Every structure is written in structure tokens, then in C-alpha cells.
Amino acid sequence: xxxxxxxxxxxxxxxxxxxxxxxxxxxxxxxxxxxxxxxxxxxxxxxxxxxxxxxxxxxxxxxxxxxxxxxxxxxxxxxxxxxxxxxxxxxxxxxxxxxxxxxxxxxxxxxxxxxxxxxxxxxxxxxxxxxxxxxxxxxxxxxxxxxxxxxxxxxxxxxxxxxxxxxxxxxxxxxxxxxxxxxxxxxxxxxxxxxxxxxxxxxxxxxxxxxxxxxxxxxxxxxxxxxxxxxxxxxxxxxxxxxxxxxxxxxxxxxxxxxxxxxxxxxxxxxxxxxxxxxxxxxxxxxxxxxxxxxxxxxxxxxxxxxxxxxxxxxxxxxxxxxxxxxxxxxxxxxxxxxxxxxxxxxxxxxxxxxxxxxxxxxxxxxxxxxxxxxxxxxxxxxxxxxxxxxxx
Numbered sequence: 001x002x003x004x005x006x007x008x009x010x011x012x013x014x015x016x017x018x019x020x021x022x023x024x025x026x027x028x029x030x031x032x033x034x035x036x037x038x039x040x041x042x043x044x045x046x047x048x049x050x051x052x053x054x055x056x057x058x059x060x061x062x063x064x065x066x067x068x069x070x071x072x073x074x075x076x077x078x079x080x081x082x083x084x085x086x087x088x089x090x091x092x093x094x095x096x097x098x099x100x101x102x103x104x105x106x107x108x109x110x111x112x113x114x115x116x117x118x119x120x121x122x123x124x125x126x127x128x129x130x131x132x133x134x135x136x137x138x139x140x141x142x143x144x145x146x147x148x149x150x151x152x153x154x155x156x157x158x159x160x161x162x163x164x165x166x167x168x169x170x171x172x173x174x175x176x177x178x179x180x181x182x183x184x185x186x187x188x189x190x191x192x193x194x195x196x197x198x199x200x201x202x203x204x205x206x207x208x209x210x211x212x213x214x215x216x217x218x219x220x221x222x223x224x225x226x227x228x229x230x231x232x233x234x235x236x237x238x239x240x241x242x243x244x245x246x247x248x249x250x251x252x253x254x255x256x257x258x259x260x261x262x263x264x265x266x267x268x269x270x271x272x273x274x275x276x277x278x279x280x281x282x283x284x285x286x287x288x289x290x291x292x293x294x295x296x297x298x299x300x301x302x303x304x305x306x307x308x309x310x311x312x313x314x315x316x317x318x319x320x321x322x323x324x325x326x327x328x329x330x331x332x333x334x335x336x337x338x339x340x341x342x343x344x345x346x347x348x349x350x351x352x353x354x355x356x357x358x359x360x361x362x363x364x365x366x367x368x369x370x371x372x373x374x375x376x377x378x379x380x381x382x383x384x385x386x387x388x389x390x391x392x393x
Contacts (some may be wrong), residue, residue, distance in 0.1 A: 002143070002172045002192065005230060006327040008083060009035060010268040014042040014238045016051050016061070017292030018271060021069040025076045030299055032080050034310065035317030039077055039269055040085040040145065042238055044070070050288070052147065053094030053104035053114050057132040074140035083142040083174070090129045091148040092117050101125070109148070120156040130163045136167045145232075146191070149175030161190045170340060173327060174232050174266075186228045196222065196231040196265060203235065203259050204243060207252040210354055212341035216333035219263065219343065223330030226264055230327060233265035235273060238292055241312075242272070242279040251386040254374050255352050258388050261316035261348045262343070263331045271292045271295065274313045275306030319372055319390065323348055335361055340383070353383040365393040 011031040013024055025187065031039065035269065043051030046059040060066050063163070064354035077084050092109035093116055095101075103125055109115035118125050133144060136175030162171060174193040177185055182194050205211070225231055235243040236257055236348065243256055260267055272279075279291040296302060320326055326344045336340040348371070353359040361381045370377035373389035380391050 002170050003317045004083065004170070005172050005192070007268055007324065008038045008172075008234040008266050008268070009320075010038040010040040010085060011274075012042075012234070012268045012270045014051075014239060014271070014292045015044050015064050016042065017238075017289075018295045020063070021060070021065040021073050023295070023297070025073045026298075027295065028076055028080050028082060032082065033314070034274055035314055035321065036269060037081055038083040038085060038142075043087045043089055043147075045089075045252060048094040048096055048114065050306055052092075054089050054091050055094045055096040055098075056246065057128075058135060078140070081276065084140065085143045085145055085174075086136055086141045087147055088129075088133065088144040089147040090118065090132070091120075091151045099128075103128075109151070120152055126156065126159055129160050133160065134167060137164070137171055139222070142170070143172035143174070143192075145195075146173065146175045149189070149191070149194075150177045150180060150185075154185055157189040157191055182225050182231070183228045186225075188340075191229070193231050193266060195230045195237075196225075198222075198235045199231075199263075199265075200234055200240075203256050204246045207255055208246075208248045210335040210339045212333070212336055212338060212352065212354075214342075215259075216336050216341060219331045222263065222265070223332075226328060226330060231265045232268050233260060233263065233319055233335070234268040234270065234367060235260055236270035236291075238270070238288070239281065240291070241281045242270070242277055242291055244273070244276045245278045245280050249354070249386065252354060253309065255354065255388050257309075257312055257316055258350055258352070258372075258390065259343070261313075261320045262326060262345055262348055262390060264329050264345065266327070267320075269313065272311045275302055276309040277306070315372060316390075319348075323337075335363065347392050349393075350388065351383045351391065352388045354386055356385050358384045358387075364391065368393040 045054050046056040046061045047054045060070050105117040105119045108116045109117050173191050175191045177194040178197045199218050199222050202215045206215035281291050329346040331343050331345040334344050340353045340359045342361055343350040364381035368380035368391045370380050373388045374387040
């Protein structure tokens with residue numbers, strides 16, 4: 001059952017912002033160089049506007065290309081050892097989606113008049129979702145991110161996956177879940193994983209507030225979740241303000257990246273975050289545009305200001321690759337104050353300091369070795385103001 005997932009690191013692209021599928025194909029080398037080996041795609045099916053208002057789940061959105069372009073992307077990804085994860089929007093559809101009236105609840109999704117809610121108690125809706133999943137898995141996809149999974153009865157996902165898995169035992173299914181009882185949802189839905197929003201919030205919030213107690217608590221809950229399924233961890237996605245804009249102090253971007261790369265789960269890196277792109281989500285019409293931009297035609301057109309962040313990701317992903325046990329290992333706070341924390345995951349310890357003064361961590365073994373750090377390595381137990389380091393001993 002999808003043993004490959006513990007080695008997966010996704011590069012998450014929102015295609016309708018990024019560009020056509022052929023353009024995405026051209027950026028696979030860039031992704032692989034970063035250290036990612038999975039391409040997580042936002043919606044690619046025919047829709048009315050932003051992709052989450054689907055009108056045909058069996059047709060590539062003409063703004064992105066066609067079936068041949070999809071096949072070419074899959075083939076190119078396969079050649080480079082890259083898995084592909086599709087975005088399944090099965091809770092709601094666009095107004096132009098053609099189906100009998102009894103397929104719909106009659107309500108709108110979360111007040112959006114353009115999004116019609118599907119009635120998941122209808123057997124025909126279940127049949128449709130199963131057909132869509134099967135179709136694109138047979139075409140070469142490796143799994144599905146299930147949009148708004150939190151809004152659907154877990155029993156529906158269980159019924160769907162019970163029919164899909166026998167034909168695609170290696171596929172991975174992750175549900176978008178923002179809040180709730182994560183373990184219960186995994187148990188009742190049959191999903192492999194959930195999006196780890198609780199940890200996402202704790203990362204930027206603890207760095208902004210100088211409150212590592214929040215991060216330590218979230219990591220305790222994260223550890224409790226691991227036996228149920230490796231969650232998708234992230235610092236950004238198509239729905240939230242970019243991490244470089246979310247952090248009050250730009251010196252703490254490296255701290256956030258170090259946390260992502262040294263805690264358990266399946267990391268997802270939102271395109272552009274690896275270049276320190278900025279962007280604020282706003283609750284208005286078009287409020288997502290800033291966080292869903294087009295990418296340039298080539299890497300040469302990227303600003304030189306973003307490459308240090310790319311290289312940091314590259315370095316810390318490499319560290320993670322050399323320590324594969326991280327994916328399953330719980331993280332424990334072995335030393336904790338408001339502004340300094342030591343986080344031990346497997347054989348690695350991440351030291352974080354967001355204080356204005358250097359901080360000497362107690363109980364650091366004499367033979368500790370600094371593997372990576374925000375500044376040139378010095379005394380292992382001493383972390384400069386607003387600095388971080390990763391140790392082993």
C-alpha cells in the first residue's frame with residue numbers, strides 16, 4: 001500500500017495560475033533539482049473560472065491543454081521519477097455541470113453561489129466519483145487530493161475508496177481537512193492522509209508570537225496522528241497567504257523551512273514558496289490572485305533574490321533524504337521556552353531561537369555535530385539571535 005509515500009516530497013502547482021500543462025512539464029527539472037519527487041496539481045479539469053467550479057471531470061480544461069498534453073506531462077514525470085497527484089473536487093461543482101436535479105442538495109458550498117453542492121447520499125454521485133478517480137488513475141495519476149473532504153460524510157469516501165483501491169492499490173488519497181478530529185476522520189473515511197492545518201498554523205503563529213509552547217503542543221498532537229497515517233505537511237498552498245508574507249520577521253523564514261523539513265509527514269511545497277514569493281490572500285472577489293500567480297517561462301527569469309531560499313530548501317530536503325526515518329518519527333521538545341526550543345526527531349535535533357540575544361541550549365551532548373545552520377557553524381549548543389541549527393550526536 002503506497003510505501004513510496006514516505007519518500008515523497010510534493011511540489012504543489014496551481015495550474016490555472018502557473019500556466020499550461022506543457023509549461024509545467026518544462027519545470028520538472030527545476031522541481032527535481034529542488035529535491036521534490038512529486039508533482040501536486042491543483043484543478044486541471046474543465047471549469048467555469050478558478051478550477052473548483054468543475055463542469056466536466058473527464059475533460060482537461062482547454063486553458064491548460066488537452067488529453068495529449070496530460071499524457072505528455074505524465075510521461076515526462078515518469079521519466080524523471082516524479083509522481084503526480086491530482087485535485088479531486090467532488091464536494092461541489094460549477095453551475096454549468098450537467099446532471100439530474102437529484103444529484104444536488106439544492107444548496108451552495110459555503111455561501112458561494114457559483115458552487116453547487118453534490119448530494120453524496122445519491123448512488124449515482126458515488127458512481128460518478130468512482131469513475132472519475134479510476135479514469136485518471138488509469139491514465140497515469142498516482143493519487144488524489146480530495147478537496148473539501150471535511151464537508152463530506154467520511155462514509156462516502158470509505159465507499160468510494162473501497163471500490164477504487166482494489167484496482168489501484170498503490171494510489172495515495174489525502175483529504176483536505178482544516179479542523180476536527182483528524183484521527184477519527186482517517187479511521188472512518190479510509191483516507192491515507194489529511195492536510196495538517198493545525199501544524200501549519202502553529203508554525204507561523206509560534207514564530208510570530210514568540211510562543212514555542214504552541215508549536216510544541218501542536219507537535220505532540222501531530223505525533224499522535226502519525227500511526228493513523230502520514231499527514232500532508234505544508235507552509236503554504238493555493239488557499240492561504242504565502243509564508244513569506246505571513247511571517248512578521250523575514251529572518252524567521254528559515255526557521256519555518258527547517259521545521260517543515262525535519263518533522264514527520266509528507267511535505268508539500270507550494271510553487272514559488274521555494275523562491276520566497278510573497279502574496280496575501282484576501283476575502284474578496286479575485287482575492288486569491290496574488291497567491292496563484294503565473295510562473296515565468298524559464299528559471300532565468302526568476303528574481304535572483306529568491307535563489308537563496310531555493311538553495312536552503314534544497315539543502316534541508318537533502319538533509320531529510322539522508323535521514324529517511326524522519327517521515328515516521330515523532331518530534332519531542334527536549335527544551336522549551338517562549339523564544340527557544342529544541343525539537344528532537346529521530347537522530348536529529350532542531351534548535352530554534354527567535355529571541356534578540358544568542359541562546360545557549362542546555363544538555364547538548366559534547367560530541368554534537370552541526371549539520372546545517374542559519375549561520376556558519378560554531379559551538380553546537382549556542383544559537384545566535386533569530387538563528388537556527390540542526391544537530392546530530
